[in-house]
Amino acid sequence: EIVLTQSPATLSLSPGERATLSCRASQSVSSYLAWYQQKPGQAPRLLIYDASNRATGIPARFSGSGSGTDFTLTISSLEPEDFAVYYCQQCNSWPRTFGQGTKVEIK
Amino acid sequence: EVQLLESGGGLVQPGGSLRLSCAASGFTFSSYAMSWVRQVPGKGLEWVSAIGGSGGLTYYADSVKGRFTISRDNFKNTLHLQMNSLRAEDTAVYYCAKDSSGWKGWDYWGQGILVTVSS
Numbered sequence: 001e002i003v004l005t006q007s008p009a010t011l012s013l014s015p016g017e018r019a020t021l022s023c024r025a026s027q028s029v030s031s032y033l034a035w036y037q038q039k040p041g042q043a044p045r046l047l048i049y050d051a052s053n054r055a056t057g058i059p060a061r062f063s064g065s066g067s068g069t070d071f072t073l074t075i076s077s078l079e080p081e082d083f084a085v086y087y088c089q090q091c092n093s094w095p096r097t098f099g100q101g102t103k104v105e106i107k
Numbered sequence: 108e109v110q111l112l113e114s115g116g117g118l119v120q121p122g123g124s125l126r127l128s129c130a131a132s133g134f135t136f137s138s139y140a141m142s143w144v145r146q147v148p149g150k151g152l153e154w155v156s157a158i159g160g161s162g163g164l165t166y167y168a169d170s171v172k173g174r175f176t177i178s179r180d181n182f183k184n185t186l187h188l189q190m191n192s193l194r195a196e197d198t199a200v201y202y203c204a205k206d207s208s209g210w211k212g213w214d215y216w217g218q219g220i221l222v223t224v225s226s
Contacts, residue, residue, distance in 0.1 A: 034212030043216035
């Protein structure tokens with residue numbers, strides 16, 4: 001089973017600041033990594049697939065990069081609606097696994 | 108508009124069974140793989156099971172293998188999860204999720220349904 005480790009656990013930032021979230025895999029997942037955003041009481045929303053492709057309707061301030069074992073989700077300038085929990089998930093092998101999440105909170 | 112609506116959740120005793128359903132609309136159901144993902148309230152996401160568009164391929168997390176069975180009815184556009192031998196640790200919100208294409212993540216999710224396993 002591939003273990004995904006996200007860091008930091010919590011990111012305290014102000015609106016307008018840049019957010020950089022990390023996801024590290026215990027073994028290579030090639031580029032088969034997705035990122036999700038989840039707000040309280042809501043289902044997750046797909047942001048990024050194949051490490052760097054934005055899903056339909058996702059704003060350009062969200063970008064993903066990386067391959068192999070190290071991945072990054074960047075939010076270029078935080079909007080009020082971006083404060084949420086973010087999860088990475090590998091699509092390379094079974095079982096599918098998620099990282100433990102990074103909470104982006106308002107500073 | 109894509110819609111996924113789960114049903115069948117509730118309270119069940121340890122060792123009991125429950126069958127979740129997910130009614131899908133707004134897309135060609137048989138063309139997409141589907142999954143169940145669960146989340147203990149306040150905790151992270153855990154993938155549970157997946158099924159290919161035709162129903163011929165199925166996958167399970169080790170934590171539910173041998174106890175849960177995923178299936179689909181492509182005529183009724185419905186996904187199912189039969190859960191047997193339920194344990195307290197199966198208590199969670201269960202989401203059905205539609206594959207985006209090519210097993211690359213899930214682009215649509217249901218609202219989730221709570222399953223509580225308790226005596």
